[in-house]
Amino acid sequence: MKFTALLLATSVLAAPVLAQTSDHTERDRSSRNPVHGETTDEVVISAPGLERLDLLAGTSVITGDELVRDIRGQIGESLTQVPGVSATSFSPGASRPVLRGFQGERVRVLTDGLGTLDVSNTSTDHAVSIEPLTAERIEVLRGPAVLLFGSQAIGGAVNVLDRRIPRAVPENGFHVDAIGAYGSAADERGGGAAVDFAITPQIVAHIDGSYRKSDDLRVGGYVLSDPLRAEQLEIAAEEADEGHLDEAAEALENANRRGLLPNSGTRTYTLGGGLALINDGGSLGFSAGYM
Numbered sequence: 001m002k003f004t005a006l007l008l009a010t011s012v013l014a015a016p017v018l019a020q021t022s023d024h025t026e027r028d029r030s031s032r033n034p035v036h037g038e039t040t041d042e043v044v045i046s047a048p049g050l051e052r053l054d055l056l057a058g059t060s061v062i063t064g065d066e067l068v069r070d071i072r073g074q075i076g077e078s079l080t081q082v083p084g085v086s087a088t089s090f091s092p093g094a095s096r097p098v099l100r101g102f103q104g105e106r107v108r109v110l111t112d113g114l115g116t117l118d119v120s121n122t123s124t125d126h127a128v129s130i131e132p133l134t135a136e137r138i139e140v141l142r143g144p145a146v147l148l149f150g151s152q153a154i155g156g157a158v159n160v161l162d163r164r165i166p167r168a169v170p171e172n173g174f175h176v177d178a179i180g181a182y183g184s185a186a187d188e189r190g191g192g193a194a195v196d197f198a199i200t201p202q203i204v205a206h207i208d209g210s211y212r213k214s215d216d217l218r219v220g221g222y223v224l225s226d227p228l229r230a231e232q233l234e235i236a237a238e239e240a241d242e243g244h245l246d247e248a249a250e251a252l253e254n255a256n257r258r259g260l261l262p263n264s265g266t267r268t269y270t271l272g273g274g275l276a277l278i279n280d281g282g283s284l285g286f287s288a289g290y291m
Contacts, residue, residue: 058142058156060085071132071181073188073212073266075109075160078132082140088124092186092214093266096120096128099142102155110149110159129291130160131270133179133192133210137161164274164287166196166204173198181212186264188214206274206287213268217261229255 060082062070072078076087076095086098099107104121109128118129141149142156149157180191190212198204222229232255239248268291276285 059145060140062138062140063136067135067138068179071135071179073132073181073183073190073214073268075128075130075132075135075138075158078135079138079140079158084142085140090124091261091264091266092183092188092217093264093268094120094125094127096124097140097158099140099156099158105152106155108146108149108153108157110157112161112165113149113159127268131162131192131208131210131272131291132160133181133190134162134164134194134208134270134272135160136163162208163194163196164206164208164272164289165283165285166206166274166276166278167283169198169201169204169278170196183214186214186217188212192270202277202279204276204278206272206276208273209269209271211269213266215265217264218259219261221258222255223257223259223261224255 062079062082067078070078070081072095073092074087074095076097079085079097080087084100087095088098088103089095096103097107097109103124107121109116109120109130111130116129118126120126120128137160139159139161140156141159146153146157149159175196176193178191178193180189182189190210192208192210194206194208196204196206224232232251236248236251236255239245239251270289270291272287272289274285274287276283
């Protein structure tokens with residue numbers, strides 16, 4: 001009996017040793033390189049900043065208080081505080097973004113990812129049909145992200161997101177936004193308001209409107225630049241020598257014009273609305289606007 005008990009104890013103690021040896025063998029085989037027969041160690045690298053890769057793509061986002069502070073009459077003027085962005089300055093009513101020196105067809109201006117359907121890309125004297133007062137978020141895209149909107153916009157793209165198609169049911173079923181603005185250079189005054197209200201727990205309506213008016217732009221010194229003034233003075237002298245006194249007087253008047261930029265006053269007003277069906281599976285809506 002003693003011999004049997006000792007044999008059983010030996011068997012019980014040996015079993016874990018054999019199992020442990022088998023586990024080590026399997027791990028060695030799994031970690032062995034099939035080509036060189038060498039073992040490799042697993043290396044884990046943690047990079048918590050990868051979710052901010054949008055910084056490397058050259059994307060700037062203007063929203064909230066920053067958007068309210070920088071809002072202007074045109075979308076181009078509203079983005080002049082963003083690094084790498086300037087604007088055309090034909091008049092207070094026509095201003096388009098210039099990204100890294102590119103403008104016109106080389107810079108796409110979008111509303112909720114769609115084209116603005118205007119002719120502002122053909123000439124600087126045409127306004128962009130976007131009302132900045134109703135914007136909720138403005139994205140300035142540069143680099144590879146611009147390929148999402150076509151290969152033509154090599155300078156970049158500006159995407160304006162508004163709330164004309166509601167994306168969420170407002171708290172307490174009602175939400176109002178209002179803003180006013182004043183510019184002293186052209187006595188520019190304007191204001192806008194937007195209202196979101198829930199018709200049913202899943203249907204939300206939106207109404208917005210704005211009005212803006214400016215007088216002729218006041219400038220310091222002469223209206224024309226020095227090269228243009230010299231050209232007008234030369235024309236005036238030539239016309240006077242040829243006896244064309246009326247043409248000479250007109251050229252001289254243009255050269256000496258100062259204080260106010262003529263025909264630069266503007267007046268714009270917009271009205272828009274939208275309706276959306278919002279539920280847990282997504283949303284469906286439409287909008288319409290008049291400018």
